Amino acid sequence: MENDDLVDTLELLVKLWDVHAINEFKSKNLSFAIRGIDKYPNSIAKASEEELLQIPGVGKSVVKIIQDFAQNGSSIELEQMIEQTPPGLFQLLKIKGLGPKKVRAIWQELGITELDDLLLACQENRLETLKGFGKAVQENVLTYILFLKQNNKKLRIDKATYLAEILMLELVQHFEKVEISGDLRRNSEVIDELVFVVQADDLFGAQIVINSMSHWNENVQESSPFTWRGFIEGHIIPISVHIADKNQFVNLCFQLSAHPDHLAKVNYYSLFQNKSISSEEEIYTSQSLPYIIPSMREGRFEFEWSEKYTNQDLIQWSDLKGCVHNHSTYSDGKNTLLEMAEACRNLGLSYFGIADHSQYAAYAGGLKPDRIVLQQEEIDQLNQKWSDFRILKGIEADILPDGSLDYDSDILASFDYVVASVHAGLNMDLEKAMSRLIKAIENPYTTILGHPTGRLLLTRPGYPLNTSKILDACAANKVAIELNASPYRLDIDWRYIYEAMEKGVYVSINPDAHQIEGLKDMEWGIKLAQKGGLVKQFTFNALTADELLHYKR
Numbered sequence: 051m052e053n054d055d056l057v058d059t060l061e062l063l064v065k066l067w068d069v070h071a072i073n074e075f076k077s078k079n080l081s082f083a084i085r086g087i088d089k090y091p092n093s094i095a096k097a098s099e100e101e102l103l104q105i106p107g108v109g110k111s112v113v114k115i116i117q118d119f120a121q122n123g124s125s126i127e128l129e130q131m132i133e134q135t136p137p138g139l140f141q142l143l144k145i146k147g148l149g150p151k152k153v154r155a156i157w158q159e160l161g162i163t164e165l166d167d168l169l170l171a172c173q174e175n176r177l178e179t180l181k182g183f184g185k186a187v188q189e190n191v192l193t194y195i196l197f198l199k200q201n202n203k204k205l206r207i208d209k210a211t212y213l214a215e216i217l218m219l220e221l222v223q224h225f226e227k228v229e230i231s232g233d234l235r236r237n238s239e240v241i242d243e244l245v246f247v248v249q250a251d252d253l254f255g256a257q258i259v260i261n262s263m264s265h266w267n268e269n270v271q272e273s274s275p276f277t278w279r280g281f282i283e284g285h286i287i288p289i290s291v292h293i294a295d296k297n298q299f300v301n302l303c304f305q306l307s308a309h310p311d312h313l314a315k316v317n318y319y320s321l322f323q324n325k326s327i328s329s330e331e332e333i334y335t336s337q338s339l340p341y342i343i344p345s346m347r348e349g350r351f352e353f354e355w356s357e358k359y360t361n362q363d364l365i366q367w368s369d370l371k372g373c374v375h376n377h378s379t380y381s382d383g384k385n386t387l388l389e390m391a392e393a394c395r396n397l398g399l400s401y402f403g404i405a406d407h408s409q410y411a412a413y414a415g416g417l418k419p420d421r422i423v424l425q426q427e428e429i430d431q432l433n434q435k436w437s438d439f440r441i442l443k444g445i446e447a448d449i450l451p452d453g454s455l456d457y458d459s460d461i462l463a464s465f466d467y468v469v470a471s472v473h474a475g476l477n478m479d480l481e482k483a484m485s486r487l488i489k490a491i492e493n494p495y496t497t498i499l500g501h502p503t504g505r506l507l508l509t510r511p512g513y514p515l516n517t518s519k520i521l522d523a524c525a526a527n528k529v530a531i532e533l534n535a536s537p538y539r540l541d542i543d544w545r546y547i548y549e550a551m552e553k554g555v556y557v558s559i560n561p562d563a564h565q566i567e568g569l570k571d572m573e574w575g576i577k578l579a580q581k582g583g584l585v586k587q588f589t590f591n592a593l594t595a596d597e598l599l600h601y602k603r
């Protein structure tokens with residue numbers, strides 16, 4: 051059992067104890083222990099009892115639970131709790147802003163255990179009457195449920211890619227030629243259908259083949275002679291497989307993956323539909339248009355963009371010189387500063403920027419001033435190790451509710467650069483969000499605006515922003531904007547990247563890595579950056595360390 055899985059399971063156990071109001075002391079104690087377990091550098095499952103007892107908060111009773119999990123993959127305590135919990139409550143527990151105690155109140159006082167009933171209760175203003183809830187909580191829950199319902203069957207790009215690649219492997223066993231098409235080929239951040247094109251001359255035969263594949267379940271009503279539609283067992287996202295003969299294959303891949311607005315711009319319907327084409331380039335060259343790569347076929351700014359840049363200008367991994375928003379065990383990361391830096395160096399980059407959380411983010415082990423001194427001393431020491439690589443001293447400073455940054459000037463001045471981010475108080479209206487962020491951008495120590503909207507894809511919409519004005523402020527104050535490369539965020543939205551470049555604002559592709567594996571998230575960042583048209587000359591971390599550090603000062 052991996053440590054992460056154990057932490058998730060223990061967290062669930064704490065939540066269920068709280069939902070059932072079982073021994074508050076016991077659950078507080080386990081919560082505290084989980085923090086220690088989360089930071090434990092080695093395999094918990096392999097740790098001895100003595101080693102486990104060294105972890106802060108871990109006593110004999112917790113050791114017993116851990117050993118249960120390690121040996122049996124579960125624990126009696128957890129199974130009993132799950133048994134006693136109405137299944138619908140697990141969904142309610144996922145709602146942001148509803149802790150286990152509130153879920154308990156909803157269950158015990160309103161008798162609600164299902165999401166749909168909770169939605170109704172919000173619409174009928176019954177939730178706000180509960181003690182400790184009020185209008186604001188009800189409003190949040192309502193927004194969240196509606197958001198959830200809307201995004202019910204969608205997948206983030208990383209999950210969709212992973213699933214599509216598995217399904218591709220199955221399809222290529224049966225068909226000569228298979229392509230991923232649809233929004234995924236366009237690298238959309240969120241995917242609502244997985245679309246494939248397969249080559250086959252015999253339409254009917256192709257449908258039979260697909261239906262013979264295990265786990266592929268057809269939706270007969272939605273299917274047609276040319277298209278198999280259905281789903282894969284265990285997955286909610288709809289699947290479609292379009293069957294094309296040899297002459298129509300390229301055409302169909304193009305048509306199903308480009309946005310309708312792009313199709314209109316290339317006169318697709320009048321010139322190419324149902325015609326045989328041998329390559330996608332043909333569509334562009336025949337009309338003397340520049341070739342647009344699949345991910346940019348959105349019908350937004352791609353042709354305007356291509357008057358200024360060529361596809362060779364688009365940012366690539368090999369252009370990146372470093373990465374500047376990462377965490378270590380100093381705050382809430384899983385790997386040490388040295389481990390993270392070495393991993394970054396192994397990726398071929400020449401600098402690693404640490405940006406651990408600042409003190410306001412106490413829940414994430416934000417750094418108190420004495421820890422900053424310690425970290426910066428360690429960096430000075432480590433930097434003597436390499437001649438071709440260095441660690442930069444950064445911080446992810448919280449943007450406080452009033453828009454100021456988390457430390458005073460003399461501490462802020464000790465960093466090489468500052469990523470300024472909002473982590474708390476995300477419920478803001480437009481006016482509040484704008485004044486808070488603009489003030490942070492105007493702070494002379496701010497180098498990069500971190501995850502600008504605070505969104506979590508398919509989970510949390512993020513606060514409202516007038517992004518154009520944010521970009522103006524970034525330009526005026528020489529602040530770079532982050533493209534947070536975590537597939538959970540991908541924030542700033544790619545739709546604003548071209549506008550950022552037009553305004554002269556640099557975009558920083560930041561993995562926000564909390565462990566070594568997280569550094570690779572920059573690949574998602576690059577995909578979305580390219581989609582937004584980001585070129586090397588406007589990529590902040592394509593600058594050398596010296597250029598980056600002198601950009602503002």
Ligand SMILES: [Zn+2]
Pocket residue numbers: 446471473500501
């Ligand atoms: Zn952050």
Ligand SMILES: [Zn+2]
Pocket residue numbers: 375376377446562
């Ligand atoms: Zn971060």
